[in-house]
Amino acid sequence: MISTETAELRILDAAERLFYGRGLQAVGMDEIRSASGVSLKRLYQLFPSKGELIQAYLRRRDVRWRQKLAAYADARTTPEESILAVFDWLYEWFGEPDYRGCAFSNSFGELGATSPAVAETARAHKEAFFGYLTDLTAAAGKPAPLADHLALLAEGAITTAAITGSAEPARRAKEAARVLLAAA
Amino acid sequence: MISTETAELRILDAAERLFYGRGLQAVGMDEIRSASGVSLKRLYQLFPSKGELIQAYLRRRDVRWRQKLAAYADARTTPEESILAVFDWLYEWFGEPDYRGCAFSNSFGELGATSPAVAETARAHKEAFFGYLTDLTAAAGKPAPLADHLALLAEGAITTAAITGSAEPARRAKEAARVLLAAA
């Protein structure tokens, strides 16, 4: 028998791929079972309901997403460069073949109205991302509103890239960010 | 018996309220029948499937949304003022009690992966909005990339306002737009 940790990992990996790729309601527990190779019984032992699995998926994705972003942007030498690197990271993300927009915005649009837990998780994710930009802005010695402006550009790029299927919005957002950064 | 036009209107009104407010998959045809007061038989005569009703809902919303926006922004005396008025209009929209983000982004997130028709409708809506901003930008004698930057700000504000439940993002986006406009 596979270990509990491995089973959890497999389930979360399958759930993330399927939920993100096709939407929360479009994916059934049975499909997650097949994709993960874990029996339905075990699946329900580890995640007592689909709602809890969705929450686990979103929570893990939130942490990983922000870690990857921070690892990429923090590697720059100045706060200004880190700010611009955020948009370079977005560009790489948008280029991934299965890119389909922000998992949290998508989940919010799909279930936010009926599931307070999903709505709150999405809100927390956006707030954490905004907090990161706020830190970078402060480190660069720029006024606080700049963080809001950068967040709006990033958010807009994420949505636009998803719907148009192009990574270009990241480039455009970076141009605008450069102007705002210089003017701030 | 109510006329065909009235029935269609009632159905579309009910569909819009329900689909936008709770999501596409969360609303059943039965609920649209109850809310519209039109029999199921008639509903299926006018819209042969749920998918077609969704398309009709999105198409009507697209037209109306852009008309309202243009009516508001075009009333300004200069192109620059029209551009800034876009964000004022967003502010008013965000303040509506049932505001829940962009119907097209939400629909795309929910069904875009499985329904090419929904994906295409969302894309067309975003493109039309972008076209409007492009026209305003050209009328103001500004370089074309400004339209991309403004679109990203608006898009970001729409998403952020939905998830945070605040209309403030429209204000922040307008500030950034003002800076970009002055710098362009």
Add this chain to the structure above:
DNA sequence: CGACGAGGAGAATGCCCGTTCTCTCCGCCC
């Protein structure tokens, strides 16, 4: 060696939903 408990496979259950069908009624035209 034998009972047992955990685990796997997948059938069963109960519910929801899109779509169609039945039955009935009513207004209209000859």
Add this chain to the structure above:
DNA sequence: GGGCGGAGAGAACGGGCATTCTCCTCGTCG
């Protein structure tokens, strides 16, 4: 008046899905 076509109400059908249950297997521990 009498039949007929369209419309309403709602039941019925078929399928899908979250969740639970059954039955079987197998490793473990006495």
